[in-house]
Amino acid sequence: MTAKALKTELRKQAEAARAALSVEDRALYSAQACYEAIRYLDTLFPALGNDTFTLFSYVPFRTELDVTPIMQWCWQRGGRVAVPKVIADRKLMSLHLIGGLDELVTGKWGIREPEMSAPIVSDLSAIDVMLVPGLAFDGEGGRLGYGGGYYDAFIRRCRENAGKEPYKLAVAFDVQRVAAVPMDDHDFRVDAVVTEKHKWLVTTGNKDARI
Template identity: 45%
Template sequence: MSIKNKKLELRNHMLQVRAQITLEERTIKSEQICNHMIQFLKGTLNKKQPIKLLMYMPFKNEVDITPLMDWCWKSGGSVFLPKVVHNYEMEIHHIHSLQDVEAGKFGILEPKSNTDICHDLSQIKIVIVPGIAFHSSGGRLGFGGGYYDRFFSRYDKLGIKQPYKIAVAYDAQIVENIPIEEHDYRMDQVITEKGVL
């Protein structure tokens, strides 16, 4: 079986696994994940500089990281969100509250067009990454659109140091093996409701 087909098979299976997590469980686990994230960030960040995080807006049954956004704003930090543009690239926008988002083409909440675009990727040093399945060593399986891999490749093309990539997931999304291709970027950290892997 080709890597592409292995990914498709795993993706379909893991979507079913994630869909079986109840709303109540997702709410509790998302809160636990955000708490682990905050403790991890507090312990590893340079406290002299305000935090700048590229996050995502949760869609369907993804981990809800909006409490992490609130913490970031209250801590004097900056929140950035991706907006998919016509060439299938992620355009990065600076948002100041959840009033700055609206439903996009696929029903996913994304930054409004009038929010500021971040043109200097070097200021985005930490990225919170969603996904369907993860491996404890940093392997990630996304939805298959390649948006995050193309985004991370821009750092390489510009000669900028890669951002620190933190995946957030329910523990049920951690698998023993993920098919990896040459263009797939690994995560630096994986955090679930059980803690930091």
């Protein structure tokens, strides 16, 4: 089976596993995973507390884990939050700063996104942490996205134009952990994954190194 076919099959399985969680469990597990992620970020960035820190976060949609508590934590600590707006005809995302969830509007595919008038983050090197959405993750940082390629393209832009990448953190439900994600050359890996049950680093050289 080709990598493309493997990804298609794994997407179906991962979406089904996430959708099978009850509304109550999704809310509980989201809160638990965000709590652990915030504890980790507080350790990783002990100097956080001014407007030089920038968090790039996706806006949760449908059955995705609700990462808005991490966005609230960033604002409360004096940091900046950037969220994406899809530019479909160019297959790109533009990043815009928002000061609260009330600044989001319903955009393409029903996903909440910023207004075009919101301040743009033009310097990608200013992004410190990126909350990475996805359907499945493995112990080596492998990520299965939704197939659009927007986040892969964003990381390429960071590498080519900014000379650095943000710290890539996935906050996911434990049912999204899989043994292995089929990866292509253009796919990027995350630096760490946090679920309601586990936390592990993937850049230490030690597979499944707990944090």
